[in-house]
Amino acid sequence: MGTNNHTWVSEFILLGLSSDWDIQVSLFVLFLIMYLVTVLGNFLIVLLIRLDGRLHTPMYFFLTNLSLVDVSYATSIVPQLLVHFLAEHKAIPFLNCAAQLFFSLALGGIEFVLLAVMAYDRYVAVCDPLRYSAIMNSGLCTKLAITSWVSGSTNSLMQTAITFQLPMCTNKYIDHISCELLSVVRLACVDTSSNEVAIMVSSVVLLMTPFFLVLLSYVQIISTILKIQSREGRKKAFHTCASHLTVVALCYGMAIFTYIQPHCSPSVLQKKLISLFYAVFTPMLNPMIYSLRNKEVKGAWQKLLVQISGLTSKLST
Numbered sequence: 483m484g485t486n487n488h489t490w491v492s493e494f495i496l497l498g499l500s501s502d503w504d505i506q507v508s509l510f511v512l513f514l515i516m517y518l519v520t521v522l523g524n525f526l527i528v529l530l531i532r533l534d535g536r537l538h539t540p541m542y543f544f545l546t547n548l549s550l551v552d553v554s555y556a557t558s559i560v561p562q563l564l565v566h567f568l569a570e571h572k573a574i575p576f577l578n579c580a581a582q583l584f585f586s587l588a589l590g591g592i593e594f595v596l597l598a599v600m601a602y603d604r605y606v607a608v609c610d611p612l613r614y615s616a617i618m619n620s621g622l623c624t625k626l627a628i629t630s631w632v633s634g635s636t637n638s639l640m641q642t643a644i645t646f647q648l649p650m651c652t653n654k655y656i657d658h659i660s661c662e663l664l665s666v667v668r669l670a671c672v673d674t675s676s677n678e679v680a681i682m683v684s685s686v687v688l689l690m691t692p693f694f695l696v697l698l699s700y701v702q703i704i705s706t707i708l709k710i711q712s713r714e715g716r717k718k719a720f721h722t723c724a725s726h727l728t729v730v731a732l733c734y735g736m737a738i739f740t741y742i743q744p745h746c747s748p749s750v751l752q753k754k755l756i757s758l759f760y761a762v763f764t765p766m767l768n769p770m771i772y773s774l775r776n777k778e779v780k781g782a783w784q785k786l787l788v789q790i791s792g793l794t795s796k797l798s799t
Contacts, residue, residue: 491654493573494666498566498659499754510567516762517560523769524549527779534782540618541607544600545772547627548729551596552765555589558582559660559761576646579661584642586761587663591634591688597730598692599626601699604723609706637688644680648672659754660761693734700727725772732767736760 500506527549531537562582566572574582606617641663648670658665667677703723710716736756773779 491576491650493575494579494650494654494656494661494669496566496572496574496659496661497655497657498563498572499758506567510564513560513567513762514564516766517556517564520556520560520762520766521553523766524553527769527772530779530782534785537778537782540603540623541600542778543623544596544603544627547630548593548596548600549769551589551593552768555586555593556761556765558585558589563659574661579656579666580642580646583645583661583663583666584638586660587641588635588638590760591637592630593634593733594689594692595630595633596627597726597733598695598699599630600726601696601730602626604726605699605703607722608703608719633688637684641681641684644677648674648677657750659757662757689734696730696734728771729764729768732764733760736764 498506499509528546531542531546559582562574562578603618606614610617645663645667648667649672650669651671653669653671656662656665656669663681664678667674667681670677700723703719707716707719710719736759
């Protein structure tokens with residue numbers, strides 16, 4: 483099929499991490515285990531929040547959304563990666579590549595905005611605790627969650643549509659683990675400088691704007707914590723934000739390092755490893771972070787385990 487003397491490709495070849503068979507088999511086992519842990523961990527967090535009435539609060543409503551985003555993001559990348567570890571021909575059809583780019587980009591954008599929303603929730607909890615329930619009512623929480631999903635999806639839809647209108651000619655080798663935006667754009671056999679500017683602008687809007695809102699929230703939070711007279715009060719206030727702050731550092735750190743300066747980015751291998759960290763490690767670590775650093779979640783786990791133990795004892799007798 484030709485248009486304007488350009489030959490359009492029907493599939494792309496993902497070069498992945500390694501061409502060595504033994505290494506690929508080892509990576510398959512490693513990432514399969516990590517993916518299963520990711521799915522199980524996030525599913526259990528969502529289930530726990532649904533079952534324990536003490537966790538029916540705005541913070542855990544947003545955490546449920548975060549877990550759904552994390553497991554969906556991992557699912558948009560990892561299954562295809564696992565298949566390609568064991569495949570000799572590491573091809574991905576044109577439409578599948580477009581779908582993967584759309585979902586991964588959308589879910590990444592949703593997570594950035596959602597983390598900013600969660601920072602606002604923590605700001606209200608620490609800085610205006612007496613009005614917390616009135617401010618963070620169910621209507622506002624629902625609107626903020628919808629805003630996160632719509633903004634990330636809209637940006638991704640525009641970027642994906644623009645990217646896959648570019649003529650790729652016969653250049654079909656993507657030196658990455660997935661159909662990542664910049665890697666696909668740079669396959670085009672036309673000048674893509676305007677596309678890269680558009681990516682930069684969208685990165686600033688959808689990544690840096692929420693990031694600065696997170697920073698602003700935490701400046702206010704830290705200022706409020708420092709004004710608390712009792713050491714126990716400061717410690718309690720800090721623990722209220724510790725899990726979210728850890729997740730923010732992981733997610734925003736990797737994304738900013740990867741996208742904000744594409745022309746000054748690290749080597750291809752380093753970019754692949756960064757993408758792997760964001761697609762595999764972060765979704766796996768988030769449930770652990772919230773489980774290990776959060777007293778309410780640990781308490782809910784203990785309560786659930788006691789209930790399961792009691793039920794098991796009754797069934798065995």
